[in-house]
Amino acid sequence: MEFCDECGSMMKTENGTWICGSCGYEKARDEGSEKGMVTTTGQEETEIVDISDAEDSGRPTTTAQCPQCDNDRAYWYMQQIRAADESETRFFVCTECEHKWREDDH
Structure with missing residues (x-):
């Protein structure tokens, strides 16, 4: 995710460029810095544990x-x-x- 340097809004990618939907500011994508970004795509599924039948219901x-x-x-x-x-x-x-x-x- 990238934020606009001009107005702070969230930017979207389009043809190798980051574009601000609010003010129209554009900047080139940097693949090196994008490798450190975390996305939900490709993440492993998290196991959800049902504790509804647990004796204390997880409460202190x-x-x-x-x-x-x-x-x-x-x-x-x-x-x-x-x-x-x-x-x-x-x-x-x-x-x-x-x-x-x-x-x-x-």
């Missing part, structure tokens, strides 16, 4: 007292539930009974 655990069964371990995750300028809310899920609660619940 912490010490937290479950209000339902008094277990002292819980999985936790953060989620944005209010406006973007508000902080995220931390949710806990009990490792024993799977009861779910928020950090601010009492």
Whole structure:
């Protein structure tokens, strides 16, 4: 990928030349520097591992007292539930009974 020296827009190749679609700036392609560019073409497929049946679902655990069964371990995750300028809310899920609660619940 190459960016325009004049306006910073992404450039496209056409007949051995980089051309900016925004301002029309052109520059010759340099095969030497293009060898270091990474493309998705020809990359090996990445193996996707399904952890949906994993015991902890890949979530971190912490010490937290479950209000339902008094277990002292819980999985936790953060989620944005209010406006973007508000902080995220931390949710806990009990490792024993799977009861779910928020950090601010009492």
